[in-house]
Amino acid sequence: MGFSRRLIPPTGAGGGHPAGAVPLQLRKIRNVAISPAPQVTARRRGRASGPDYGSRLFASWWWAIPALVASLLIHYVAVAAGGTFAFTNWKGIGSFEWVGLDNFVKIFSGDLGRTAIVNTLILAFGFVVGTNLLGVLLALGLNRGVKTRYFLRVVIFMPTVLSPLAVSYIWRFIYQPEGPLNSFLGSVGLESWQRTWLADPTTSLWTILIVMVWQSTGLVMVIYLAGLAGVPQELEEAAAIDGASVFQRFRLVVFPLIRPSFVIASTLMLIQGLRVFDQVMALTGGGPFNATETLATQVYKQTFAYGQFGYGAALSLVLTVLIIVISLAQMALTSSREGKS
Amino acid sequence: MPIQSKQRRRLLLAVGVTAVAGLALGACSSPAPEASSDPDAPVSLRLSVEAGAVDAPVAVLAAKYSEEHPNITFEVEAVPNEQYGEVLRTQLQGGNAPDVFYVTGGNGNAHSALPLAEAGYLVDLSGTVAEELFTDSTRSLSEYDGKIWTQPYDFVPIVNNYNVTVAEELGIELPFTSVDDVLDACAVATDAGKTLLRLAGAAVPNAGLTTLQMAATRVYADDPEWNQKRLDGDVTFADTKGWTESLELILELRDAGCFQEGVEAGVIADNVPAIAAGTSLGGFAPGGQVGDLRRVNPDNEYLSTAFPGDKGEKWMFASPTNMLALNASSDEAKQKAGMDFLAWLAEPENADELAATSGNLSIRAGSGAALPDQYQYISDYFTDESYQPLANLQWPSPEVYNTLGTGVQGLLTGQTTVDAVLKAMDAAWDSAAG
Numbered sequence: 001m002g003f004s005r006r007l008i009p010p011t012g013a014g015g016g017h018p019a020g021a022v023p024l025q026l027r028k029i030r031n032v033a034i035s036p037a038p039q040v041t042a043r044r045r046g047r048a049s050g051p052d053y054g055s056r057l058f059a060s061w062w063w064a065i066p067a068l069v070a071s072l073l074i075h076y077v078a079v080a081a082g083g084t085f086a087f088t089n090w091k092g093i094g095s096f097e098w099v100g101l102d103n104f105v106k107i108f109s110g111d112l113g114r115t116a117i118v119n120t121l122i123l124a125f126g127f128v129v130g131t132n133l134l135g136v137l138l139a140l141g142l143n144r145g146v147k148t149r150y151f152l153r154v155v156i157f158m159p160t161v162l163s164p165l166a167v168s169y170i171w172r173f174i175y176q177p178e179g180p181l182n183s184f185l186g187s188v189g190l191e192s193w194q195r196t197w198l199a200d201p202t203t204s205l206w207t208i209l210i211v212m213v214w215q216s217t218g219l220v221m222v223i224y225l226a227g228l229a230g231v232p233q234e235l236e237e238a239a240a241i242d243g244a245s246v247f248q249r250f251r252l253v254v255f256p257l258i259r260p261s262f263v264i265a266s267t268l269m270l271i272q273g274l275r276v277f278d279q280v281m282a283l284t285g286g287g288p289f290n291a292t293e294t295l296a297t298q299v300y301k302q303t304f305a306y307g308q309f310g311y312g313a314a315l316s317l318v319l320t321v322l323i324i325v326i327s328l329a330q331m332a333l334t335s336s337r338e339g340k341s
Numbered sequence: 342m343p344i345q346s347k348q349r350r351r352l353l354l355a356v357g358v359t360a361v362a363g364l365a366l367g368a369c370s371s372p373a374p375e376a377s378s379d380p381d382a383p384v385s386l387r388l389s390v391e392a393g394a395v396d397a398p399v400a401v402l403a404a405k406y407s408e409e410h411p412n413i414t415f416e417v418e419a420v421p422n423e424q425y426g427e428v429l430r431t432q433l434q435g436g437n438a439p440d441v442f443y444v445t446g447g448n449g450n451a452h453s454a455l456p457l458a459e460a461g462y463l464v465d466l467s468g469t470v471a472e473e474l475f476t477d478s479t480r481s482l483s484e485y486d487g488k489i490w491t492q493p494y495d496f497v498p499i500v501n502n503y504n505v506t507v508a509e510e511l512g513i514e515l516p517f518t519s520v521d522d523v524l525d526a527c528a529v530a531t532d533a534g535k536t537l538l539r540l541a542g543a544a545v546p547n548a549g550l551t552t553l554q555m556a557a558t559r560v561y562a563d564d565p566e567w568n569q570k571r572l573d574g575d576v577t578f579a580d581t582k583g584w585t586e587s588l589e590l591i592l593e594l595r596d597a598g599c600f601q602e603g604v605e606a607g608v609i610a611d612n613v614p615a616i617a618a619g620t621s622l623g624g625f626a627p628g629g630q631v632g633d634l635r636r637v638n639p640d641n642e643y644l645s646t647a648f649p650g651d652k653g654e655k656w657m658f659a660s661p662t663n664m665l666a667l668n669a670s671s672d673e674a675k676q677k678a679g680m681d682f683l684a685w686l687a688e689p690e691n692a693d694e695l696a697a698t699s700g701n702l703s704i705r706a707g708s709g710a711a712l713p714d715q716y717q718y719i720s721d722y723f724t725d726e727s728y729q730p731l732a733n734l735q736w737p738s739p740e741v742y743n744t745l746g747t748g749v750q751g752l753l754t755g756q757t758t759v760d761a762v763l764k765a766m767d768a769a770w771d772s773a774a775g
Contacts, residue, residue: 091456092427092430092451093430093433093434093456093457093460094456094459094460172608176603176606177602177603177606178602178603196603196605196606197606198543198606199542199543199603199605199606199750199753199754200754201754201756284543285543285544285545287543287747287750288543288605288606288750288751288753288754288756289747289748289750289751289754289756289757290747290751291756301743304424304426304427304451305451305739305743306451306738306739306740306743307426307451307456307738307739308740
C-alpha cells in the first residue's frame with residue numbers, strides 16, 4: 001500500500017495532473033497496484049483473528065521446519081556440543097575429565113596463546129586496512145576514464161579466484177633466500193635488504209599480511225566499484241564546480257554514497273582476517289619459533305597434530321567469540337555513522 | 342468430506358514418516374557379519390595406509406597376497422599423511438574403521454599404537470608371529486598391559502644420506518668418524534661453493550630428527566633407558582648435559598658453514614633436489630630417502646651413514662616404526678583373514694620384498710639378514726646392537742617433539758636459547774604425562 005501511494009500520487013493531488021488528465025500508462029499502473037490492497041488487508045485481519053489462524057500458521061511453518069531443524073543440528077547443536085569439549089581434557093580418543101576453565105587459563109597465561117591472539121588481531125586489522133585502502137584507490141582509479149580499465153579490473157581481480165594455498169606457495173618461492181625477491185634486491189644494489197623473509201621474526205608476519213592483501217584487494221575493489229556505479233557523476237561535477245578539491249569530493253560526496261560498500265568490504269575482510277589459516281600454514285607453518293602463530297593455526301595444531309582436543313576446542317571458542325564480538329562492534333560502529341550521515 | 346480428507350492426510354503422513362525413518366535406520370545400520378566356517382570363503386578386507394607419491398609398500402604386497410589367495414581381496418584406502426591420524430581415530434570411534442590399518446609404534450603420533458590399544462580398538466596379537474619381530478628393546482613400542490597389539494613390517498634407520506659421487510669429487514671421505522671430520526668436510530664443501538649438510542630449519546620433523554641424531558651418541562649411547570628415567574622423573578632435558586651438547590652442536594655446525602644459506606627458512610621439499618643435484622652433499626632423514634634421491638638423479642650414488650659422536654662414539658636410532666594393526670570390531674572372519682595376511686607378510690621373503698619396495702630395512706634385518714649396499718656403513722651398528730628405537734616414539738605426546746623442532750628453528754634465528762628450549766620440552770613432557 002505504502003509503496004503504491006509513494007509512487008503513484010492520488011488523482012489530482014501532488015501528481016501534477018488534473019483529474020481525468022492522468023497519463024494512460026500511470027493509470028494502468030495505478031489500477032494494478034492499488035486495487036488488490038483492500039483484499040490483502042482483509043485477508044490479514046482474517047488471519048489474525050479467524051478460527052483457523054493456528055492451523056494456517058502451522059501449515060506455513062511446516063515447510064520451513066526441515067531446513068530449520070537441519071540448520072539447528074548442523075550448525076548450532078554441533079557447535080555447542082564441540083564447545084563443551086573446551087572444558088575437558090579430551091585427547092581425541094577414549095574418556096575425558098572435566099577441567100573447568102583450565103584450558104582458557106592456559107591460553108591467556110601462556111606465551112603461545114597470547115602470541116596467537118595478538119598475531120590474529122594484527123593480521124585481521126592490517127588486512128582490513130590494507131585491502132580497503134588499496135581497494136578503494138584502485139576502484140576510484142579504474143571507475144571511469146582509463147581506457148584499459150576493464151582489462152585492468154580483470155587483472156587485479158584475478159588473484160581472488162585462485163586458491164589461497166596455491167598463491168601462498170608461489171609467494172613462498174618468491175620469499176626464499178635464493179628466490180626472486182632477494183635476487184632482485186641484489187641486482188639493484190640493495191644487498192643489505194636481502195634476508196630470509198619467512199624465517200626472520202621481524203619480517204615474517206608482514207610477509208604473510210602482504211600475501212593476504214595482495215590476493216584479496218581485487219575483491220574489495222569490485223565491491224567498491226559496485227558502490228561507485230551508483231554515484232551520479234553530476235554530483236561530483238557539481239561539487240567540482242563549487243570548488244571542492246579531489247579529496248573533499250571523495251570525503252563529502254562520494255564516500256557517504258559508497259558507505260554501504262565500505263560496511264560490506266570491511267566486515268568481510270575482518271572475518272576473513274580473523275580466521276586466517278591457509279597463508280600462515282603454507283608460508284611459515286606458524287614459525288619462526290611461533291612468531292606467526294594465529295588462533296586458527298593453533299586450533300589445528302593442538303587439535304589434530306598434538307591430539308589436545310580439549311585445548312583446541314577452547315581455542316576455537318575464543319576465536320569464535322573474538323569474531324562475533326569484533327564483527328558486531330564493527331557493524332555497530334559503521335551503522336551508527338551511517339545513521340548520522 | 343473434510344474430516345475424511347484430514348484422516349487420509351494424517352495416515353499418509355504417518356506412513357511417510359515411518360518409511361523415511363525405516364530407510365534412514367536401514368542406511369545407518371551395519372551390514373550383516375560375513376562369518377563363515379569355509380576357509381576358502383571370499384573375504385574382502387579394508388586396508389588403510391598413508392598416501393604417497395607411489396603406492397604404499399603394504400598395498401603392493403597386499404595385491405601380491407590376493408594373487409596367491411584369490412578369496413582374499415583388499416580395498417585399499419590411502420589417506421594423506423597429515424590427516425591420517427585424525428581420520429583413523431574418527432573411524433575407530435565411529436565404528437567404521439578399516440579391518441587392517443597402518444599405525445606407528447609407541448605414543449609419539451596421532452596414529453600411534455599404544456593409545457589405540459589402551460582404548461580397546463586393536464586385536465591382541467600376543468602369541469602370533471608378531472612377537473618374533475620385536476626385540477627386548479623394541480617390544481615397548483607395541484606392548485600395553487603385557488600384550489602385543491601390532492606387527493611391524495620394516496625397519497627404519499635414522500641416518501645421514503650422502504651423495505657419494507659428489508663427495509668423492511671433492512675428496513671427502515665417508516663415513517665420518519668424529520665431529521672434527523664433519524667440520525673439516527664442511528670447510529672443503531664450502532670452498533667448492535657447496536654445503537655439506539642440508540637442513541630444513543623451518544620444518545619441525547627435519548629439525549627434530551637432526552637433533553635426535555646428535556642426541557643418539559650424546560644422550561642415549563650412555564643411557565639407553567633415558568626415556569624411562571625421564572618418565573620416572575629422575576632426569577630432565579634441561580639437566581642432561583647430552584641434550585645441551587646436542588643443541589649446541591647444531592649451532593656449531595651452523596657457524597662452521599655446514600648448513601645451506603638461510604638454513605632457518607629451509608623446507609623439506611628442497612632437501613632431496615639439493616642433495617641429488619649435489620649443491621648439498623647430505624642431509625638427515627630416514628634411510629628410505631635414498632630411494633627418492635635415486636629417482637631424482639639416478640646417475641649419482643648414495644649412501645647412508647650414522648652421525649658420529651664427538652670422539653667417534655657409535656649409536657643410532659633404528660626402529661620397527663611402521664606397523665599394521667587389526668580392528669577389534671571387525672567380524673571374526675575378517676580378523677582371521679587379517680591375521681593370516683600378517684603371518685604371510687612376516688615370512689622372510691615377503692618381509693625382504695616389502696623392504697625393497699619401501700627403501701627401508703627388512704623387519705628381519707635385526708636378526709642378521711644381509712643389508713643392501715646402501716647401508717654398508719651402518720651394518721656394524723646392527724651386529725654390535727648399537728641402536729635403539731627412535732627416542733621420540735616413547736615420548737608421551739607429539740608436542741614434546743614439536744617443541745624440540747620449533748626450538749631448533751628458534752635457536753637458528755636467535756629467538757631463544759638452548760636452556761629455554763630444553764625447559765620448554767620439559768614443560769611439554771610434564772603437561773602430557775599429567
